[in-house]
Amino acid sequence: MTEAVRNPRLHALGAASIELAEIVGGMGVLLARILVRIHKFDGEELVKNLYKMAVKSLPIVAVTALFTGAIMVIQAAVIVKRFNAEGLLGWGAGFGTLREIAPLLTALMISGRVGANNTAELGTMVVTEQIDALRVLAIDPIAFLIVPRFIAILATLVMMTLFADALALFGAAYTGQGLLGVEPMTFFNGLTGGLLDFGDVFNGLFKSFVFAFVMALASCHFGLATKGGAPGVGRAVNASVVASAAGIFVLDYLVSFLG
Amino acid sequence: MLAFKNIKKSFGPKQVLNDVSFDVKAGECFFIIGASGVGKSVLIKHLVGLLACDSGEIWLDGEEISRFDEQQMGPVRKKCAMVFQHATLFDSMTCAENVALPLRKHKDMNAKDALAEAKKRLAVVHMQAFADRYPPELGDGMRKRVAIARALTVDPTYVLFDEPTTSLDPVSARRVDTLIRELCDKLGVTSIVVSHDLSSIFSIADRIVMLYKGKVLKIGTPAEFKATDNGIIQQFINGRAEGPMDL
């Protein structure tokens, strides 16, 4: 004990691991509380959140997906040129896009747009006592606020990933035409020519479901754990996006290897 | 009948309430006064289970509620409504939706009926014209009145007000005073009001308790407070900067 206090590095390491355990534990408890109440979500809140999260994210998901598809083609273009295999462009760009990049980038963008926003909203409700106001009205904040948001985030990310898949391929096909002169038809043939199947799309969607899960939990947890006025809300949002990003990458790894 | 018995509460090393006891009779308009930071808000939050005391008992209509969990607190909270210091409406809902929410949750009304009923209840506090506005667009006095309407939706027998007139202009403040007095006189509601607004205290209070340094300094009627020769109370109710009171 005294040893640890004397050694500031060891102390910092200990503090960091306690903090990590606290966060993981807090998220576990929150998950249990959500699951117990999952059946009594508030329909009106769910619809409201779906609109706010999904519909309002469409533009930024679209921009991200179109550019991402284009970038993937540019990266694949070098290899295609090297082997002079235009027919493989669709497959080369499509494989990585569907299985990896589209779910990942969509998750990161939605984490910024929806997850961070969710934390900010909940954090504001905490510091302005709106959560206490709910409790005083004998309304369960988890059932009323958290469960609909949790479901809405899951639904939003999976839908947005599907949408991003389509737009990214679209962006890729036309970049291929502009940059390499590969006809979009050739691109799509390369895509559907047997090397890629629905398993790959499904793999990507499954990932996005897992990402949504960690993002929803993290953003709600950090929102509800907010302390200390306006700066506290900023810190909570910061912590939430960092934890979501780290969680997304770690889970991506686990899913990639298990799936 | 409501009674606090020997309530103690500290936050870390800081003892905020040190053995506070008093009771409130049914139907009266009861004021809790004291300097800022003395622990008035902390005290009334115990009654609705937002804080748990370190030791002591809280009796509400023959039940000891200080050890209730979140689930057991449900019926207590329907019986004791609370109006927060900053009104604390839900920013993402219109005024009508704010008032409709408890109706929808506790009176089994569908969204449409609840909204219609909410508008009627807003009319009682003269806020019907602002039913479809969002709380951040309104002034403090208006928000306070909407919050009162929302608190009354569950037909409480007790209503807790945390500094209902602080930060209001004098006209809005007297309107809120009138509203609180009417609750006691017309609906028979027991009001527990935290305040340090001298005009409210001496115009609508039935009885007053004054907290000082974590303890009860005096309980009595406004007349008794005026007549006391306790220097600290005299300094407080006359609003003097100099005197025996230390902070």
Place this chain on the structure above:
Amino acid sequence: MSATTETHPDPSPPDASEGVEAELGFVGSIGAAFLDIAVAARELYSVFVRTLYYVFRGKRVKGAVLHQMNEIGVKSVAFICITMGFIGMILVYQSGLQAKRVVPDFTMLGATYLELLVRDFAASIGALMLATRVGAGIAAEIGSMVVTEQVDALRMSAADPIDYLVVPRFLASLVMTLALIVIAGTVAFCSGAATAYVFFDVRPDIFFNMQLVDVGDFLTGFTKCMAYGAAIPIVSSWCGLSTFGGSEGVGWATTRAVVNSSLAIIILNFFISAAGFLIFPG
């Protein structure tokens, strides 16, 4: 860099904008969106220009840049190492799977991966991570100062907040982004090499193959580092400085910083990659 689109902070109730959409109609709301983008682009440009001006003309507070280098750089090392370590394993595993379906020949796996890493992934994915951690941090900090009126106090004492707040973050970010991305690339490469060894039996000495990495790849990667290193603090500071309205405003500013910095990175990536491909084909 100007095409950042997420410009509706509306900290007022979320549905307030619906009314606007309904009044303007669809075409009108698109027009309004473009107007928003134009205004945002101008503000962003102004922050950028003033930052550059003060980089050369401003009075530097001693230690401010060092402090920010610690905040932005040193404190991001663990986060970058974890995320890039995992992404390295995933990328190599996925490319291995991809290669397996066509030609089960893994000798060029390392060379291709290294090329891609240098030219794009190290910088772009690393920067996306930094946009999250650093961007959110900058916006939260500056945003809190705005709503607690500390920025106004700075103005009153005749210090331009751009000089005082943005410039140190800008300089620190330029240097530290480069350093962090070198670390990011190294970590991603090592975790990739380990994955290749475990799953596809590619020995590390075969995996470490610089054959495909040329000057063009280095230049493209370096340009990206610089562009992202400049974009993240500028975009995030702009989001922080345009905060208004209490705790909710700070939350909004932080959210916008993450989204807008990420978008800026993706869009910059597209243009730099395309330019790189056209200038150094093959």
